[in-house]
Amino acid sequence: MLGKAKDNQLINCKNHMLEFKENMQRLKNKTENNSQEMMKVLNKVKREITQREDLSRNLVVEKKVDTLGKNEVVSDTFEDLKFFLPHLRKAGKIYPEVIIGKGKTGVSFAVGISTVSRGEYSYLKQTLTSVVSRMTLAEERNSVVIVSVADSNEEYLNSVVKMIKKKFKRQVMSGSLEVISIPTFFYPNMLNGKQTTEESPNSMSQQVKQVLDFCFLMLYAKPKAMYYLQLEDDIIAKYMYFTKIMNFVHNISTNNWFFIEFSILGFIGKLFRSEDLPDFVRFFLMFYKVKPIDLLLDDIFQLKMCKPQEIFKECLKRSKQVRIQYKPSLFQHVGIHSSFPGREQYYKDIYY
Template sequence: MRTKHVNVLIALAAFVLFSFSCFCISRMTQTSNQLINCRNHILEFKEKILRLKNKTERNRQELINALSKMKYEMTQRENTSTDLVEKKMNTLGKDETVSNNTFEVLKFFFPHLRKVGRIYPDVIIGKEKIGVSFALGISTVSRGNQSYVKQTLNSVVSRMTLSEEKDSVVIVSVADRNEDYLKSVVDMITKRFKRQLKSGSLEVISIPAFFYPNMLHVKQSTEDSGKLESWRIKQVLDFCFLMLYAQPKAMYYLQLEDDIIAKKMYFTKITDFVHNITSNNWFYIEFSILGFIGKLFKSEDLTDFVRFFLMFYKDKPIDLLLGDIFQVKMCNPGETPEKCAERNKQIRIRYKPSLFQHVGIQSSFPGREQYSKTI
């Protein structure tokens, strides 16, 4: 009996051990399958990460190539815009309008221009910058073997701060039909003032030959008086064209010439002086007392000045016409000269000391020398 109980216990223990072994084997098999599945998931995830990494690397390389291409194209455009002398077409299509063209005022005074569709400079280098506070105009013509324009331009642009340069535009107007002189000015500026050209703070324009009336083309006087008269007439017209071009660009316009030196901090002194004037009722400001140099105008008044100059361009040099327009516009009929002179001091403001030094000896009039230095 006892032996029978022992056998039953042994059988039960064997069954329990067998069941436990089966359970363990089942769990191990299940765990193994889970591990295999997990490993497969890990391998699949790793493969996806690798594909994503490869795709990301391709995208990065494509982006680098695209950026390099864009940078190259931008560099090419900048170089092209700096080096290229673009010839502007002076005619409009049938459907185009010139009602907003600032040069339209010229057609009232010169009948030969009424046949021209659009009046605009022949050559423009620069960004055609607008919306700045100051436009500085420099008109230049050939002086034979002597040239001061590089020295003038260097002093004008180098004595501005970067913020002042950003808020201004210097316009060099080549008023000479000599193609060699035009090319020499363009070459000099594109080589020495490349940064200013790229930023838009410096421009070069050329006045079209058709702008001038026939009297300047056909007058062949051999007398010095006749040549001097033609030179003076052309100079007035050169300044008028430049003033009209500059008028829509800035709030103020400063007239300079191509044979002066700007003094240190000249631009800072001009801006401070203008901003500190309490009254806006000024006619113009003189930052030089010599000729037409250093005269500052409000751009909104330039068209009126140009109209007056064109009415009498055959009669007097432009600096004398500037005095005449004051008499016409500002002196009341019957007013005493003393009272008018007193108003003159209030609205024709003179800054002291002068901010520009005249350096040119060889005049733009052939064969003539001038020695006026202190201004």
């Protein structure tokens, strides 16, 4: 009897193992199929947008913007947004209000900082002081720092403008520091409600809004520089950080990099080629309701860099050549009071 019972247990165990293997194979096939389908969708979107751009290649859209008393002619950079955000299709031309700026272009680096009100707390002055003061004059001339106020609170916008004009006069006058404001009509209706507490569904909508904020800033910065560096409004930079970034980028052994991480935290310190920004933005806009932007960055990396049917460990080995991590990190997170209402955050970059 005991022998028969053991035989039955072995048979059951083998059956469970076979079932497990079959389920894993189905899951693997499904994942590969999903990746292939996603690539097809991305390529289709890219083709349709390219066709539309070809039809209007010679069309120049002019928009007069108040930039410290001067008029600036801008290209129609933001039309791609209408493909992903249907509520914008009747909005006419989309462009931020340029509160401070001289239309600086043709530089090597654009540095983007998105900011929203945190109530009685603010880290923006500390962040800008660190970012701007740790550039040489030559580096300042070869860059533009863009502060994007992604908040409908006019008092906060006015306080940011007042602080920057007072604290950073030279950078404002030289055009190396800009302030833009994202128009409220840019956001879908789901994001137009008032901010509430961390426990409410609005916490999720703030995460969605943050993805859109970054996308808007990236599109604005794209024509200004060769590279785009993403920062946040509650960080500090290491001494000579800009020199280290320039030297690293100019001396990098491979040209095949996807992006470079100068901090391991979230979306802080990520460097992109400006010419690649539209592809990143299109992907983020496809899934902006699904995940935070730093996780979407992981997804697009896996989608574009991992081959179908490739073992994920093999893809990770190759990743070090295209997703490059600079150590020690050049930026540290200092904000305790989050831009998400009601949250406190104490995370730090251990490599800083």
